[in-house]
Amino acid sequence: MKNGSTKFRWGEQAKAVSGACLAVALRESNKPDRLKEIALLLGQKYVYLQRTLATLLASVNLKFPSTTPSHHIPNLLSHLFQELKRLPEETILNVKLYSQLKGLSLQAVADLSYAFLETFAITSKSNLIQSSPSSCAVSAFVICLEGELGKSLSEIKDLYKCFSQVCHLSAGALARPYRAMCQEVLKWMKDLNWVEQYKKNATGRADSTLRNVCARGLKDALREIDQIWR
Structure with missing residues (x-):
């Protein structure tokens, strides 16, 4: 393929271009681009594939479709599923956190995350979703893990470290929207x-911490809001 001075030849570069084209097709279909997985499949370095994608988009004057937090949920689901397949001593997760997560239906958490993000996008007056979609996706997923559990998770920082591996952002950056999102649930x-x-x-004792109140009420609140909006 040639456009102006940009050339793509057969060989490793052609493989990278084919991977970049696949990423564009996925994003155009409103799916996560899965660039990391494509790089692994093609035996390419992730950074090199990113550069190839940028070159491809520039050469054909194509604007990459913007992503939304919901597009990240399948990747988060898959990554956590793989992490929980490890033995407790092999994972980066705290032992108690690992135990809490093992008892959850991750698909139910993903479904809850989609509903949460959709409602948050409608009701929130912040620009969090537009400014940091991946961070919003991770924080929403964490909140929904707690919502499915019905209480706050232990050593939540380990969970953000886990997701930083797939989002390529620091744990701190991924955790930034968490409190604002909890405030919206409240x-x-x-x-x-x-x-x-x-x-x-559950024992009837008073516990008014923001995280626990949100965890206990999230699913019911989303169901009620859905009924009101119908």
Whole structure:
């Protein structure tokens, strides 16, 4: 392929171009581009494939479709699933966190994440989703893990470190939207006059920490909002 002074020849470069084309096709179909997996499949370095993709887009004057947080959920689901297939002593996750996650249906968490992100995009006045879609995806996924569990997770920082491997962002950057997203869930619950009933844990003891209140009320709040909007 030739466009101006840009040339792609047969060999390793052609493989990289084919991978970049596949990434574009996936994104055009509103799916995650899975560039990391494509690089692994082709035996290419991830950074090299990124550069090839940028060159390809520039050479054909194509604007890459923007991603949304929901596009990252399948990758997060797959990555965590693989991490939990490891033995406890082999994973980067804290032992208690590992145990909590092993008992969850990750597909249910993914489904909850899609619903959460859709609702958050409609109700939130922040620009978090536009400014940092991957960080929003990870924080939403973590919140929904806690929502599925019904309480806050232990050593949550290990979970962000785990996802930093697939998102190529620091754990701190990925965790940044977490509190704002929890605050939005709390706002939903206040609008529904539900906050007080979720301030007690399963044993009936008072527990009004933001994370636990959100974890206990998230699924019910999303269901109620969905019913209201129908």
